[in-house]
Amino acid sequence: MLILQSISYTHPNKDLLFSNIDLNLNKYQKAALIGNNGAGKSTLLKLITGTFQPANGSVFTSSKPYYIPQIFGQFNHLTVAQALQVEAKLKAFKEILNGEANEENLLILDDDWTIEDRCFAALAYWKLQNLDLHQKMETLSGGQKTKVFLAGIAIHQPEIILLDEPSNHLDAESRQLLYDFIQHTSATLLVVSHDRKLLNLLDSVYELSWHGIKMYSGNYEFYAEQKQLETNALNLDIKSKERALRQAKEVARETLERQQKLDALGKKKQEKAGMPTIVMNTLRNNAEKSTARIKDVHAEKTDNLAQELTQLRQERSATDKMKFGFDNAALHKGKILFAAKDLNFGYGAKMLWEQHLTISLTSGERIAVKGANGSGKTTLIKLILGELKPQNGMVQRAGTQAVYIDQDYSLIDNQLTVYEQAQKFNATSLLEHEIKIRLNRFLFAKDYWDKPCAALSGGEKMRLALCCLTIANKAPDMIILDEPTNNLDIQNIEILTAAINEYEGTLLVISHDAVFLEQIGVSGEICLE
Template sequence: NNYSEETIAEVLGIHKKIKALHAILSGDVSEQHFQNLNEDWEIEERVKEAFSRWGLDDIQLFRSINTLSGGEKTKVVLTKISLENPEVILLDEPSNHLDLEGREILYQFIRNSKSTILVASHDRAMLNQLDITLELSDKGIEVYGGNYDFYKEQNQLKIDALQVQLAEQEKSIKQSLKQVQQLTELRQRRETRGRRHTEKAGLPRIIAGALASKAQQTTSRMKTQQESKIDELNRKLSNTQQQIKKIIPLRMKLKAPPIHRGKILVEATDINVFYRGKGLWAEPLNLKIISGDRIHLIGANGTGKTSLIKLIRSELEMSKGRLDIAPFSSFYIDQEYSLLNHSNILIEQLQEFNDRALLDHELKTLLHRHQFPVEAWNKQCRMLSGGEKMKLLLCCMGLRNSSPDVLLLDEPTNNIDVYSQEILTRAIRDFHGTLVVVSHDSYFIDQIHLNKKIELK
């Protein structure tokens, strides 16, 4: 994002060297050219080799950086890092625009690099390539001596310990409540016995009253102590519950759809889409989507994965072939969360999906259950983070009368934090309907039990 009008050679910081080399080879032997080249006679070969390593073959050095895709721009910057070989490398979400092949090259680079590398990323597969994990929270920075899976294991140990602590606190509260009840009953029994004893002994009222008052004060003091203890235990219990809530991902259960397995939902025969007279796919597509399929739609960037989803959703017309689509309900989650009306506040957004005609107070309860605090309810959807938008979309889906027959996911983990990725991963893994997933997130793909691949070229 720091580059705008520069050429690729300028981004790499080699434009003066390349121009000097070409001038010298053309016969211009002025001293300035030799100074600019600085004896780096193999600069073009080194750049070509680095480009090849990052999958940037046949790219022109004096092409504008703005003509490249997001993934290509990332690869150019990574090429710059390879050429300079710095002691310290800082990477901020480096895999966001890379396809599966590009990500694997990046992971290999990280594994093999001798540099000190600090990565800020939500890419769990990449975080597994690293030796140390730093977690930033409102409490500061916590250091874990291992990769992301190690971090998860340590968090699970924390959860186990907190749940044991929670059970002990709940047990202590029950015991204290029982003691308060026993003290109340004891006071009542003593008062009854005291009245009887006073009547039998014929004690003067003032003496009997003083004795009764002293007994009441003793019992009341013991009860007050127990109630204070209960208040303190409740405070600790609430604190433990909050700690657990911060660590355990929210569980969002998606109901199974009513459609039976084995039904052909989509059948494509020799289809293609033409742009400016050229087919999107090298060969016409032939495919079937059957109810119960859990499909990973794969292919390099620019191979028409999103276009195929648009065809399935009847948002794009094909140029050639036959496409049969059976009646079925679907729900679409993309990285832009395009199903949300971004000018809506949260309650208005839920109302748009409210097939069950829930009342406002019921919708607010639903928002609270999905970890949206009261102060967020009047926010416009555009003000939400990626993770919050994802939770809101899943919440909207739950307001339908029935679950969708097909979930269409287009890079759903791209703009959400690790905590939100864990929520989404659990929800999709437990969904028993048909899935069509476009994703370059190998960690996510490995977790959601896909059973079929369709590769586009």
Template sequence: MLIHAQNISYTLPTGQPLFQDIHFSLHKNEKAAIVGNNGAGKSTLLRIIAGQETAYSGNIHVSKRLYYVPQHFGHFDHLSVAVACGIAPLLEALQAIENGDIRQELYDLLENDWDIIARYQTAFEKWGIGALSPDQPLSTLSGGQKTRLFLSGIDIFQPQVVLLDEPTNHLDRGAREQLYDWVSSTSCTLLLVSHDRELLRLCNPIWELQANGINIYGGNYDFYADQKAITAAAKEQQLAYQEKALKEAKKQQQIALERKQHADARARKNSQQGGLPKILLNARRNAGETSTAKLQQVHAEKVSELHDARKEAAALIQVQRMLKGYFEDSSLHRGKVLLTATSLNYAWAPDKMLWQPPLSFTIRSGERWSITGPNGSGKSTLMRLLLGHLAVPEAQLYQADTKSLLLDQDYSLVDRSKTLLDQALAFNERKLDTPVVKATLVNFLFGPDTWDKSCAVLSGGEMLRLSLCCMTLQNRAPDLIMLDEPTNNLDLNNIQVLTQIFGDYKGTLILISHDTTFIKETGMTHHLELRASGEWAMV
């Protein structure tokens, strides 16, 4: 085994345990993936394995050279490309020797790396960042360029074990395909965290991280999803059983209490009649009260457990059902023209138009459009044009008077400066009384203890639920919903919820996504492909 962990536990700074008693082994040539809900600690566990996080208990042993690609790169922005990807000491040593420095430590450092310039240039070219200079600040790079920079480090340093944390989050379709090919063909042992189902299909086994351990599924994502579906179906079947058992538990509790009351009454009568010695009656009374207390405790615990089990099983199902009803009908008749682009174009700089030829298309009510293309092809610019956030001549873009809404990966409709309750009230176009708004928050799994919580600290899944909650507080369902990389910050459970919700939506959808599984499962009917060259096609 290349990585072996025993009794790994991690406690948050607040004192709350994140996970505990984690055991696992990663063997040579395995390509394992860690999945789990947002907040389960997947990235934290990966940082522990990589040696980036030391505030944990337990033992972990790594027997081979390891390379780690993190999820977030913001804390590297003050560094240069060379420093961030770990080649700066080698380049500096090589430069010093070329300038006549003969210190032995420089030769020792370069023992196996005299070809470092050729290696990093080849790796940069392979991952599409050949134009980067080692001295370039990381802050000047896009998210996709940063990811490709760290991926190039795999080719530069050639480790035996690679850890990847959400590697496809910022990659365009072409770079994703390149990563998929590498994962399929590499001889490296892999451990990755991802919600990208195409990537997860290339991994085996799947490790599901929970608070009290890891469940290992001996197959790829499809096997894992099948097993989870079986479990979910069983939970659905258990809901009715749990309700019945809950009623039975309460009934038995009532029967036991009534039985005890009758026994106490008989004991008092016998005591008054002197039928039994007083000491024996008191002993029986005390024993009866003790047994009743135990019975009440057992039944109370059972009732509580059944309530908790039902709540957990029904939570996401409840959100799906609510949104299905809200999105059931579109107020617009199918086929009504909503948007028409006629020779539409945009220039961020003079004489540098985005598309050649200019875009021309018509979007009608009820249609479902996906917009795909590599980074820099103009997908987000097109979305901003369609939303009216960028100005173009009226002759280029017709927009019908419709109600539209944007749900993007940053959940920009949520004001981070507000509390949850203030955010919900800001969308209360229906002028509902505050208690009704609070009840709506509860329906979306935001209890009273969260209403004063700042929106800035919400997880991706919580942001999604709050955004959907805000939609339902508006006067009517939007006629047109635009989704811009909506799955990027979600775990698998929330991606599945989002897929089912927008699969049921009867209005018009415009979707930007690199997630081909999400595109397929939400039933896109039209596909606009933008290309890096500025060309475009309807496919």
């Protein structure tokens, strides 16, 4: 059981992240925790583990949670055994076997005589059977690091498990192992993830936002349906409020015109009646006050409606606000952009692929490149782009413009500000205010324009890359995406999906995200072994 009551958290700089968060997880419940980047999902998990302390509120857990963090290199200095928190037990176990069965070693081992066997079995389940427990974490790939922490579940057998983006960096086979575990475990789960296939395996969704936290009693598909209903209702509210504001302005205009006509008519009658100047001044002042009161009443009404409309518009999703305006690629469909026969490449004497590759890419295709970690997917991209020369086979390239968006968003120059980066793609000499309008469309408001690109999150860099492509005005003939959804929240994945679906050129995608590949209409694949 996991209970959060009135939890608030304040950053060290005194900025409030969230307040009054209540969350209850029952035994065996499997829940997702979703929200936009910066909402505080990872922070909430760290509050549950006790790594961070809340400003207010309390955390109760029926047992110690096992936490699988996002991997950012913070564990590189540890060995695998240290990362798994079993080093002391393994050392005591070995010393006891070597005849040092003293009180200290027996106390540390705590009768856990199967610890070494459990470690080997757990690592083998995650296809890490050749891993040395004394190997440094810095020698492992991102996927291997994630699987080390996942192996810790079988070793420690916790009742409560917290997972922060567990499918990041995992290949298709490892993701399937993760999905199988989630389906069959009896542990209580709280999972932060943007992997929609994984989220559909969970029985409830908690959405964390600046409003607070809201629960949806179903999997991600159910959540998405409910959000769509909420969005439809919101759009109806916006249209209704826009109509009411137009009508209020029209009534205000008509009322004011009618009052002004009455005032003018009254003035003429007064002049004809030959009233004294002092009386006419009094009547004129009264008329002006009456007109001012009418103006104030209608101004207050229209201002209130305008504020309500602004608030409603702010609640709209970023995808609804954004305008992409991708130009069509100029190449006719079916033109061969790249062809290779008996293609292969090697680092050293050994070739990457057991069978030489014979492939072709034609204009307008949407192709996924699939393969396990280390199968040479990124190498193939570099061969297609001409950045590497094949060590075997022949290649043919058409004179096409390709844009490569890799996992590190190298398209973005970290030395530039956001505005300078956008200006770099200004091939058609757009005016400054036109560039800033486009930046606003991609959620880069005024306070972002002078911000260094190096300070942007992965999702922000992705949005800026898309914005640059729209500023360039001419769509590239081919866009190549290398694991584009890694480290993006669901909102930014939806933005990327909407943008890609407006693009009509050739698309080549490396991704293990099956839902993303389906939504962007991938029609073929290149499988590497």
